[in-house]
Amino acid sequence: MLPSLNSVAVAAVPFFIFFYFLKRFLPFGRKMGSNTLPTVPEVPGLPIIGNLLQLKEKKPHKTFTKWAETHGPVYSIRTGASTVIVINSPETAKEAMVTRFSSISTRKLSNALKILTFDKCMVATSDYDEFHKLAKRCLLTNTLGSNAQRRHRHHRETMIENISSKLHDTLKKDPIRPINFREVFESELFGLAMKQALGKDVESIYVEEIGTLSRKEMHKVLVMDMMEGAIDVDWRDFFPYLRWIPNKSFELNIQRKHLRRMALMNALIKDQMKRIDAGETLTMDQLAMLLWETIIETADTTLVTTEWAMYQLAKDTIRQDRLYHELQKVCGSNKVKEENFSQIRYLDAVFHETLRKHSPAPLVPLRYVHEDTQIGGHHIPAGSEIAVNIYGCNMDKNYWENPEEWNPERFLDEKYDPLDLQKTMAFGAGKRACAGSLQAMLLACGAIGRLVQEFEWQLKDGEEEKVDTVGLTSQKLHPLLAVLKPRN
Ligand code: HEM
Numbered sequence: 304m305l306p307s308l309n310s311v312a313v314a315a316v317p318f319f320i321f322f323y324f325l326k327r328f329l330p331f332g333r334k335m336g337s338n339t340l341p342t343v344p345e346v347p348g349l350p351i352i353g354n355l356l357q358l359k360e361k362k363p364h365k366t367f368t369k370w371a372e373t374h375g376p377v378y379s380i381r382t383g384a385s386t387v388i389v390i391n392s393p394e395t396a397k398e399a400m401v402t403r404f405s406s407i408s409t410r411k412l413s414n415a416l417k418i419l420t421f422d423k424c425m426v427a428t429s430d431y432d433e434f435h436k437l438a439k440r441c442l443l444t445n446t447l448g449s450n451a452q453r454r455h456r457h458h459r460e461t462m463i464e465n466i467s468s469k470l471h472d473t474l475k476k477d478p479i480r481p482i483n484f485r486e487v488f489e490s491e492l493f494g495l496a497m498k499q500a501l502g503k504d505v506e507s508i509y510v511e512e513i514g515t516l517s518r519k520e521m522h523k524v525l526v527m528d529m530m531e532g533a534i535d536v537d538w539r540d541f542f543p544y545l546r547w548i549p550n551k552s553f554e555l556n557i558q559r560k561h562l563r564r565m566a567l568m569n570a571l572i573k574d575q576m577k578r579i580d581a582g583e584t585l586t587m588d589q590l591a592m593l594l595w596e597t598i599i600e601t602a603d604t605t606l607v608t609t610e611w612a613m614y615q616l617a618k619d620t621i622r623q624d625r626l627y628h629e630l631q632k633v634c635g636s637n638k639v640k641e642e643n644f645s646q647i648r649y650l651d652a653v654f655h656e657t658l659r660k661h662s663p664a665p666l667v668p669l670r671y672v673h674e675d676t677q678i679g680g681h682h683i684p685a686g687s688e689i690a691v692n693i694y695g696c697n698m699d700k701n702y703w704e705n706p707e708e709w710n711p712e713r714f715l716d717e718k719y720d721p722l723d724l725q726k727t728m729a730f731g732a733g734k735r736a737c738a739g740s741l742q743a744m745l746l747a748c749g750a751i752g753r754l755v756q757e758f759e760w761q762l763k764d765g766e767e768e769k770v771d772t773v774g775l776t777s778q779k780l781h782p783l784l785a786v787l788k789p790r791n
Pocket residue numbers: 400426427428439442447596597598600601604605608658662663664667668693728729730731732734735736737738739740742743
């Protein structure tokens with residue numbers, strides 16, 4: 304006689320209970336894989352809001368670095384409803400960005416960034432998908448790859464000539480007045496960004512939706528407003544289950560910035576349409592976004608790096624002299640050229656040490672873990688967000704001797720290849736490492752070299768202490784003011 308279904312079920316219950324406990328509490332009962340590993344340590348926080356109150360700054364990289372001293376290089380925090388795994392050492396950052404890339408290749412964007420990136424329609428903020436691959440190919444072929452950079456070389460040379468003559472002219476008029484370095488550099492860099500993206504530097508333009516914009520106003524719409532908007536916080540980012548509650552002032556503000564940027568980009572493209580190769584696969588909006596991407600990426604991070612390098616050299620005149628003499632040794636009375644860079648090791652060292660100490664992108668935009676994985680020997684569950692703290696990696700005491708000190712000499716060590724642009728974590732790592740690192744190096748080294756060849760730099764009195772930063776990147780809060788003396 305066959306047993307009834309009921310009696311089978313009753314007999315099976317103890318087995319289910321037994322297997323449940325086996326699976327839940329005993330390691331050998333678990334599925335083999337990363338979830339047999341310990342979970343990451345948690346930074347203690349409050350119920351519901353988690354660690355939000357401890358992260359008052361809009362850029363929390365310094366707080367993250369401090370927490371790594373207590374909790375180790377990989378720990379988790381809670382920002383409202385989300386769990387964020389924070390990565391703070393070069394080894395674990397490389398593991399997250401290179402070895403475990405296939406599990407952590409998508410992006411998690413804030414509400415502000417979703418609007419400003421036109422829902423991930425940028426190479427730097429897209430997921431690793433077909434659009435990303437197509438858009439990146441376009442960007443490398445037209446602007447950032449080594450062949451494209453060779454074609455754009457005359458733009459860089461013109462930019463550096465213009466900066467040099469503007470500085471000489473200003474000094475002729477008033478030799479003792481401190482120079483606002485940013486004013487001169489920012490404007491020329493924006494000009495270069497427009498030439499690379501659109502084929503020409505535009506002095507003013509009529510935009511139907513906005514009116515006539517000067518070059519300065521274009522810079523505000525395309526660069527300044529965007530950098531400001533990118534760090535705007537919508538409290539609903541932290542509590543997605545409350546997204547049905549409207550946050551009108553936030554949305555209006557970000558949408559306005561986005562619409563002005565798109566209107567201006569469309570007007571600029573129309574103006575230049577004859578010479579821009581749109582390809583057949585991109586829509587007008589996608590094209591506008593990709594051209595804008597090279598403008599904003601050129602106009603910001605390279606300025607941040609060059610301004611900090613000039614600050615450090617103006618403050619440390621002994622190292623400035625060393626750079627000057629190395630430039631003289633290689634170039635003699637000629638102006639430094641890009642083909643000289645590989646021979647001037649100290650110029651390369653100044654560039655990389657500035658990237659390390661003042662990492663222009665201190666935090667990598669959040670990534671999303673789409674399948675269970677592991678980092679630093681810890682289990683990382685699917686659904687977590689990953690914050691790579693580049694500032695923390697570049698200031699890691701276990702990796703760098705006296706990381707607080709700006710010391711270019713550390714990069715003269717033979718273990719560093721002069722051609723390697725990844726000496727620090729500043730440009731990220733792996734498949735999503737910076738696509739503009741070559742351009743950033745050529746522009747920054749070209750400018751730093753010429754500016755030291757032609758002028759003696761000294762900080763204006765009281766400038767030394769002005770090291771605060773502002774914005775999404777680590778831009779100097781106070782523009783660098785320096786007293787310059789032309790060298791003969
Ligand atoms: C010193 C200057 C710069 C620094 C420190 C820097 C830093 C970074 C970092 C850390 C990433 C990686 C983000 C990630 O892993 O998710 C990145 C990506 C990127 N950067 Fe830069 N960047 C610089 C200059 C530039 C410039 C000048 C451009 C272009 C004009 C540029 C274009 C890009 C692009 C397109 C990506 C995305 C690459 C991808 O997702 O495949 N960057 N950058």
